[in-house]
Amino acid sequence: xxxxxxxxxxxxxxxxxxxxxxxxxxxxxxxxxxxxxxxxxxxxxxxxxxxxxxxxxxxxxxxxxxxxxxxxxxxxxxxxxxxxxxxxxxxxxxxxxxxxxxxxxxxxxxxxxxxxxxxxxxxxxxxxxxxxxxxxxxxxxxxxxxxxxxxxxxxxxxxxxxxxxxxxxxxxxxxxxxxxxxxxxxxxxxxxxxxxxxxxxxxxxxxxxxxxxxxxxxxxxxxxxxxxxxxxxxxxxxxxxxxxxxxxxxxxxxxxxxxxxxxxxxxxxxxxxxxxxxxxxxxxxxxxxxxxxxxxxxxxxxxxxxxxxxxxxxxxxxxxxxxxxxxxxxxxxxxxxxxxxxxxxxxxxxxxxxxxxxxxxxxxxxxxxxxxxxxxxxxxxxxxxxxxxxxxxxxxxxxxxxxxxxxxxxxxxxxxxxxxxxxxxxxxxxxxxxxxxxxxxxxxxxxxxxxxxxxxxxxxxxxxxxxxxxxxxxxxxxxxxxxxxxxxxxxxxxxxxxxxxxxxxxxxxxxxxxxxxxxxxxxxxxxxxxxxxxxxxxxxxxxxxxxxxxxxxxxxxxxxxxxxxxxxxxxxxxxxxxxxxxxxxxxxxxxxxxxxxxxxxxxxxxxxxxxxxxxxxxxxxxxxxxxxxxxxxxxxxxxxxxxxxxxxxxxxxxxxxxxxxxxxxxxxxxxxxxxxxxxxxxxxxxxxxxxxxxxxxxxxxxxxxxxxxxxxxxxxxxxxxxxxxxxxxxxxxxxxxxxxxxxxxxxxxxxxxxxxxxxxxxxxxxxxxxxxxxxxxxxxxxxxxxxxxxxxxxxxxxxxxxxxxxx
Numbered sequence: 001x002x003x004x005x006x007x008x009x010x011x012x013x014x015x016x017x018x019x020x021x022x023x024x025x026x027x028x029x030x031x032x033x034x035x036x037x038x039x040x041x042x043x044x045x046x047x048x049x050x051x052x053x054x055x056x057x058x059x060x061x062x063x064x065x066x067x068x069x070x071x072x073x074x075x076x077x078x079x080x081x082x083x084x085x086x087x088x089x090x091x092x093x094x095x096x097x098x099x100x101x102x103x104x105x106x107x108x109x110x111x112x113x114x115x116x117x118x119x120x121x122x123x124x125x126x127x128x129x130x131x132x133x134x135x136x137x138x139x140x141x142x143x144x145x146x147x148x149x150x151x152x153x154x155x156x157x158x159x160x161x162x163x164x165x166x167x168x169x170x171x172x173x174x175x176x177x178x179x180x181x182x183x184x185x186x187x188x189x190x191x192x193x194x195x196x197x198x199x200x201x202x203x204x205x206x207x208x209x210x211x212x213x214x215x216x217x218x219x220x221x222x223x224x225x226x227x228x229x230x231x232x233x234x235x236x237x238x239x240x241x242x243x244x245x246x247x248x249x250x251x252x253x254x255x256x257x258x259x260x261x262x263x264x265x266x267x268x269x270x271x272x273x274x275x276x277x278x279x280x281x282x283x284x285x286x287x288x289x290x291x292x293x294x295x296x297x298x299x300x301x302x303x304x305x306x307x308x309x310x311x312x313x314x315x316x317x318x319x320x321x322x323x324x325x326x327x328x329x330x331x332x333x334x335x336x337x338x339x340x341x342x343x344x345x346x347x348x349x350x351x352x353x354x355x356x357x358x359x360x361x362x363x364x365x366x367x368x369x370x371x372x373x374x375x376x377x378x379x380x381x382x383x384x385x386x387x388x389x390x391x392x393x394x395x396x397x398x399x400x401x402x403x404x405x406x407x408x409x410x411x412x413x414x415x416x417x418x419x420x421x422x423x424x425x426x427x428x429x430x431x432x433x434x435x436x437x438x439x440x441x442x443x444x445x446x447x448x449x450x451x452x453x454x455x456x457x458x459x460x461x462x463x464x465x466x467x468x469x470x471x472x473x474x475x476x477x478x479x480x481x482x483x484x485x486x487x488x489x490x491x492x493x494x495x496x497x498x499x500x501x502x503x504x505x506x507x508x509x510x511x512x513x514x515x516x517x518x519x520x521x522x523x524x525x526x527x528x529x530x531x532x533x534x535x536x537x538x539x540x541x542x543x544x545x546x547x548x549x550x551x552x553x554x555x556x557x558x559x560x561x562x563x564x565x566x567x568x569x570x571x572x573x574x575x576x577x578x579x580x581x582x583x584x585x586x587x588x589x590x591x592x593x594x595x596x597x598x599x600x601x602x603x604x605x606x607x608x609x610x611x612x613x614x615x616x617x618x619x620x621x622x623x624x625x626x627x628x629x630x631x632x633x634x635x636x637x638x639x640x641x642x643x644x645x646x647x648x649x650x651x652x653x654x655x656x657x658x659x660x661x662x663x664x665x666x667x668x669x670x671x672x673x674x675x676x677x678x679x680x681x682x683x684x685x686x687x688x689x690x691x692x693x694x695x696x697x698x699x700x701x702x703x704x705x706x707x708x709x710x711x712x713x714x715x716x717x718x719x720x721x722x723x724x725x726x727x728x729x730x731x732x733x734x735x736x737x738x739x740x741x742x743x744x745x746x747x748x749x750x751x752x753x754x755x756x757x758x759x760x761x762x763x764x765x766x767x768x769x770x771x772x773x774x775x776x777x778x779x780x781x782x783x784x785x786x787x788x789x790x791x792x793x794x795x796x797x798x799x800x801x802x803x804x805x806x807x
Contacts, residue, residue: 001084003088003113003116003117004084004085004087004091007117007122007495008080008083008084008499010501011080011083011084012084014503017074017076017502018079018080018499019128019500019501019502020126020127020129021126021127021297022129023076023128025502025540027074027076027504027507028074028507028509028510030073030076030078031074037070037071038071040062043055043058043062044703044706045703045705045764046706046764047703048701048724049550049551049554050554050563050567051559051563051566051723051724051725052560053556053558053563054235054727054764054766056231056764056766056769057231057768057769058232059174059228060172060228063174064172064174066078066085079128079130082130083133086130086133086134087122089137089138090115090136090137090140091113091116092112093139093140093144094108094373095108095111096140096141097141097147098112098374101147103378104384107380107381107480108377109480110377110484111373111374111376113484113487113488114302114306114487114491115140115369117303117487117491117492118301118369119302119491120136121133121136121366121369122498123299123497125498126297126298126497126498129175131173131178132363134170134173134175135170135178135179135181135182138166138169139186139370140370142163142167142186142189144159146163146186146190146193146214147193149163150197156210156213157213157790158787160217161217161220161783161786161787163221165221166221167179167225168221171221171228172225174228176228177360177363180352180354181363181366181367182367184352188329189329194207196321196322199321220779220782223778223782224779224780226771226776226779227772227773230771230775231766231769233354235558235768237354239561241557242258242557255356256346258359259355259356260340260345260361261359261360263338263339264300264338264361265291265338265430266425266430267290267291267292267430271299272300272301273407273410273411274304274410274448274455275301275494276444276450276452277422277425277448278291278296279291279440279447281295281296282497288440288444290433290438290444291437292430292437298498299498300365301494302369302373304458304459304462305458305462305483305487305490306369306373308463308466309375309376309377309379309462310376311403312376312380312383312403313374313376313378313381313382316399317375317378323378326371326374326378329368330368333364334368337368345361380480380483383396384469384479393470396470397467397470400463400470401463404459404462404463404467408456408460411456414449415452415453415456419441419442422441422445426441454493455490458486461486462483462486465482465483508542509542510545513544513545513546513547514545514632516629517630517634518547521609521634526642526643526698527644527723528550528606528607528608528609528642528643529605529606530549530550530551530608530609530634531551531553531610531611532551532612533610533618534574534578534580534582534612535574535577535578536551536553536554538611538612538613539551539611544632552605560726560727562725562747563725563747565660566605573598576594581613581616590619591619592622595610595618595622595623600663600664600665602637603639603641603670604670606642606643606723607640608636609634609635610623610635610637611634612632612635613633614628614632614633616633623636623637624636624638641670642723643698643724644698644710644721644722644723645720646691646696646712646714646718646719646721647671647672647673647674647684648686648691648717648719649684649685649689650674650719651674651676652676652677652678652679653675653677656677659675660746662675663675663746670721670745673687674719674721674750675746676743678743680742680752681740682752689716690716693714696710696711696712698710699711706764706765707761707762707763708762709759710760711759712760713756714753717754717755718753720752720753720760721744721745721748722748722751723748725747725748726741726747727749727764729764729766730749730763731765732761732762733760733761734753734758734760735758735759739751739752
């Protein structure tokens with residue numbers, strides 16, 4: 001904990017927050033009363049944003065224990081304290097696990113420091129990925145529980161129960177992909193321990209029992225976390241923009257390419273020895289990254305001292321099966337994270353559940369950092385041993401010199417020829433590197449030189465300390481202290497680049513931004529959406545934010561697949577605006593031409609106002625400016641379709657592509673005629689129907705509880721269009737009787753109405769959520785009951801009795 005506080009020392013001693021890009025710039029979020037925060041604990045059913053999507057089926061970030069901190073401070077201050085606790089827990093977990101497998105106290109202490117300070121872990125702070133860090137911190141505890149569960153006889157039950165609870169905690173971290181990687185990793189460790197016990201002659205019945213307990217613990221863990229697992233998984237797999245299978249409309253090759261996106265590449269592997277080699281985005285916005293991904297704002301580096309000691313550990317550890325398992329584990333995960341560069345990811349893509357809807361394989365890097373740190377601890381343990389025979393001492397000294405010398409020589413090559421070394425690497429692994437990337441590589445030569453110089457010093461010093469220890473020149477405490485200083489200094493030079501602070505008092509509260517514009521929007525009748533130009537990201541700025549506004553665009557992993565496809569129709573126009581106003585590029589198109597290209601879809605998705613920063617003025621007669629007194633301007637779309645409306649005619653498209661094309665080109669006027677993809681239960685009178693007396697009133701739109709109520713009146717059959725995303729969890733009733741919801745206008749919901757006056761109600765009920773809550777309740781009762789039974793059973797046991805073991 002002390003070391004964790006030192007890493008983040010500016011945070012506890014001030015009112016600063018730790019900046020994270022994905023956390024956003026709302027530094028005053030959560031500045032409310034405790035009672036209001038408790039009310040927010042239960043998630044809403046539905047979100048109005050981005051055409052509507054199910055919040056009920058999202059991951060559960062507020063179920064993680066550290067959420068309690070938010071009751072007493074702001075959201076971002078709570079995340080800062082979570083960082084401190086997470087980093088401390090990661091190092092302590094590694095220490096406990098190493099002690100469990102027989103590593104000495106000093107070596108375990110050093111490894112805990114190396115694990116918690118590794119950039120593989122610590123550099124996630126810049127992106128704000130605290131959930132990833134939580135799973136990485138929990139993984140050593142996974143291993144501890146499984147190892148104790150495999151060897152502790154009767155007392156093993158408590159460890160399996162704890163393992164179940166830890167799985168649930170990881171699920172509520174909440175980062176399900178990191179949890180998947182963590183479970184795959186612990187599955188491999190379990191298989192190793194099972195084989196290890198079998199080779200030691202443990203009875204098959206006991207092995208089967210251990211396998212059964214492991215499986216049961218995983219199932220119970222899933223049960224405890226069911227609300228944070230089942231609904232998100234089903235939604236992402238079937239309805240979100242990442243959906244796989246027929247619903248995704250992607251070929252298997254396209255799905256594989258998506259799954260391989262943001263994988264590691266050979267240049268990142270070189271960065272495991274020298275973190276500056278492949279580069280990343282450095283301090284002050286400097287870009288040193290010349291790799292194949294779009295950008296890089298983290299590092300997989302875990303320390304040159306770990307690399308050095310891990311090689312020694314692999315060669316010298318007397319527990320050969322453990323050493324070779326860890327080495328194989330490292331290589332297997334490394335091959336997986338390389339995506340398309342090896343066949344490992346292709347195999348995993350086809351056999352691992354959920355692999356087809358997940359991406360960013362590079363985030364599994366913690367699973368090769370973990371065995372590397374363990375191997376390093378095993379190597380250090382050997383060096384600290386006071387019972388080394390002369391022959392072994394000579395062999396160990398020789399390997400220290402060779403390993404340290406080889407690593408120093410590699411680093412020296414980069415030091416002497418930073419461009420030439422990188423060019424040689426490129427000639428082997430990336431002959432067709434784009435010229436822009438090559439130029440970044442050349443321009444960052446001085447940066448690589450500085451890094452290589454530091455790394456040479458670190459590895460030379462670590463080798464000298466190891467050699468001096470083996471020769472009896474220094475004691476174990478001095479050696480470990482020296483290695484700890486080297487490890488922290490080596491990793492801190494990378495960690496600090498990704499650690500940034502902000503002072504909330506210097507930033508405007510989002511809720512106070514543009515008050516007159518916000519008041520204007522709230523005064524407008526009906527439900528409507530706004531559309532930011534040139535990019536939805538402007539709404540994440542406190543200068544341009546509009547509190548409580550319903551935004552048509554944005555970024556969310558739970559966005560409905562079809563709505564995400566619809567948003568892609570705007571990319572071309574928004575790209576031109578972005579290049580014009582954010583990159584200073586000239587464009588031959590006028591605002592009338594650009595907006596005219598997307599006008600039909602803006603009408604369709606109920607966009608009543610365009611929002612632009614005050615520094616931008618749109619030259620258009622179609623969208624008159626109605627507000628421009630603050631830091632944003634509003635342009636009104638007087639032709640926007642209402643949130644709910646009645647039509648008297650419909651056509652059935654042959655497929656969804658035809659439906660989108662008809663709406664995009666306005667070959668069909670959605671004010672008069674709907675585009676369907678399946679027949680209605682009854683006829684519609686057609687375009688000539690008398691609709692003058694039609695009435696439709698939106699009585700309630702309660703997204704929190706998932707309820708919409710309307711009242712309608714018409715002389716003939718009508719189709720009621722509701723401008724929010726079609727989703728199977730919505731049901732409808734007309735005058736209390738169930739009504740069929742059909743998909744209309746590519747993304748929206750619709751129901752068929754007969755003549756007369758009607759009371760219509762739409763209700764959102766997630767069956768996966770209801771089922772998940774039932775499963776979680778049963779699992780919680782089982783865990784509490786089992787824990788109570790174990791406590792009582794142990795209390796009744798005779799103090800003189802000892803539990804049987806399988807050792």
